[in-house]
Amino acid sequence: MPLRIARQPCVGTSPSVLPTMEIPMTTRRRFLTSAAIGAAALAAAPLVAQAQLRPGDVVPTRGTPGSRSLPTNATSSGRWRPQAVTGFGGAPIGNHFAAASEADAQGALEAAWNAGARVFDTSPWYGLGLSERRFGHFLSQQPRDSYVLSTKIGRLLTASRNPKKTGWIDASPFDYRYDYSAEGTRRSVEDSLQRLGVSHLDIVLVHDLSEDNGDIGARWPEYFEQARTGAFVELTRMREEGLIKAWGMGVNTPEPALRAVEVADPDIFLLACQYSLLDHERALAQTFPRLAERGISVIVGSPLLAGYMTGRDRYLYGPYWTLPGGMAAKRARANEIAAKHGVDIRTAALQFAAVPEVVSVVAPGARNAAQARANVESMTVSIPAEFWVDLRREGIISADAPVPD
Numbered sequence: 001m002p003l004r005i006a007r008q009p010c011v012g013t014s015p016s017v018l019p020t021m022e023i024p025m026t027t028r029r030r031f032l033t034s035a036a037i038g039a040a041a042l043a044a045a046p047l048v049a050q051a052q053l054r055p056g057d058v059v060p061t062r063g064t065p066g067s068r069s070l071p072t073n074a075t076s077s078g079r080w081r082p083q084a085v086t087g088f089g090g091a092p093i094g095n096h097f098a099a100a101s102e103a104d105a106q107g108a109l110e111a112a113w114n115a116g117a118r119v120f121d122t123s124p125w126y127g128l129g130l131s132e133r134r135f136g137h138f139l140s141q142q143p144r145d146s147y148v149l150s151t152k153i154g155r156l157l158t159a160s161r162n163p164k165k166t167g168w169i170d171a172s173p174f175d176y177r178y179d180y181s182a183e184g185t186r187r188s189v190e191d192s193l194q195r196l197g198v199s200h201l202d203i204v205l206v207h208d209l210s211e212d213n214g215d216i217g218a219r220w221p222e223y224f225e226q227a228r229t230g231a232f233v234e235l236t237r238m239r240e241e242g243l244i245k246a247w248g249m250g251v252n253t254p255e256p257a258l259r260a261v262e263v264a265d266p267d268i269f270l271l272a273c274q275y276s277l278l279d280h281e282r283a284l285a286q287t288f289p290r291l292a293e294r295g296i297s298v299i300v301g302s303p304l305l306a307g308y309m310t311g312r313d314r315y316l317y318g319p320y321w322t323l324p325g326g327m328a329a330k331r332a333r334a335n336e337i338a339a340k341h342g343v344d345i346r347t348a349a350l351q352f353a354a355v356p357e358v359v360s361v362v363a364p365g366a367r368n369a370a371q372a373r374a375n376v377e378s379m380t381v382s383i384p385a386e387f388w389v390d391l392r393r394e395g396i397i398s399a400d401a402p403v404p405d
């Protein structure tokens with residue numbers, strides 16, 4: 001099936017109708033030379049200037065975009081996987097870390113789409129409905145069967161004149177309460193369909209049922225028990241009835257996912273904070289093998305460590321996630337090695353996340369068109385094999401970490 005890939009038209013953050021060209025989709029890990037997509041969105045900024053980066057700034061793609069085509073998942077008789085590997089994460093346009101304008105949010109979705117992303121992940125939680133509404137505005141205008149849509153359950157929203165303050169900037173005026181029951185799951189799916197303006201969802205994930213969620217913390221096993229007898233059963237039923245294609249959990253720690261595979265029959269997990277260029281040992285040694293033996297696949301969330309890989313000061317998400325010792329030096333050295341080989345670590349991080357066989361989707365977040373376009377084009381850069389040899393030699397990636405061909 002041909003993918004429509006945008007020619008790189010311009011720099012900027014407002015939505016635009018982009019000229020397109022056809023390039024063939026190839027099976028995963030088989031990459032063909034294709035016409036260049038175009039130059040990086042912004043002129044290269046020296047790495048020393050990264051300390052001044054602000055939300056929305058772009059780390060440009062280095063190397064030659066378009067020297068390989070976007071990866072895809074091979075069709076298999078096992079559990080359903082999206083065809084496209086390249087995704088778009090919806091937290092930043094739910095106003096994570098900073099507000100995104102409507103124009104930037106629509107521009108991000110449109111740029112991701114035009115560049116070839118076809119898996120879109122959002123949640124009721126992202127901006128208290130804001131991200132879903134923004135997704136819906138754009139995606140409801142696309143043919144429903146030409147993309148994969150993932151959202152989440154676990155928090156129900158109710159309108160409020162005085163909503164509780166959350167970490168979302170200028171969130172929609174809603175309060176939330178946790179509900180992982182079967183009834184809560186049905187209500188959440190219905191609410192999401194209405195915010196999104198679509199007829200159906202493809203993937204539904206049980207969201208943030210994890211110790212790092214400050215609302216839940218050490219009580220996560222209690223919530224898990226509600227999900228085990230509620231959401232897990234209801235989502236399995238929805239899949240069996242053909243209402244959704246797959247379900248799983250969207251979590252930042254591995255424990256709930258590993259427990260879920262023992263007590264239920266999930267298909268796909270969005271694992272955030274668990275697999276990145278700079279931190280991947282536990283996932284490779286423990287989590288991925290356990291999921292792979294059941295044919296379950298993984299959507300990699302936070303592949304850019306929520307911006308840390310692109311020079312932001314923050315590391316992942318708030319109090320639970322402190323910067324591990326040695327991480328700053330690791331990032332600095334990875335940047336130096338990338339520069340030596342003519343690539344950038346954002347591009348390397350995105351491609352690295354896509355390689356394990358268990359990974360079906362990589363979903364970086366972006367808050368404007370330039371970021372979204374750059375993230376998709378990064379998947380089409382050929383990275384010299386020596387780059388990965390150097391990273392391994394210096395202990396930045398582990399000896400057994402799979403790397404792109």
Ligand SMILES: NC(=O)c1ccc[n+]([C@@H]2O[C@H](COP(=O)([O-])OP(=O)(O)OC[C@H]3O[C@@H](n4cnc5c(N)ncnc54)[C@H](OP(=O)(O)O)[C@@H]3O)[C@@H](O)[C@H]2O)c1
Nearest residue numbers: 055056059089090091250272301302304305306307364365
């Ligand atoms: N529990 C869960 O289910 C869960 C948890 C986490 C994430 N997720 C999913 O995974 C997705 C990805 O995670 P994420 O968005 O939190 O983090 P991420 O993809 O690791 O990083 C996104 C951040 O990186 C920066 N960025 C992105 N593209 C850039 C570019 N081309 N140049 C420079 N900077 C760039 C932006 O920072 P600025 O904002 O500073 O511009 C952006 O907010 C989420 O959007 C969500 O869909 C799910």
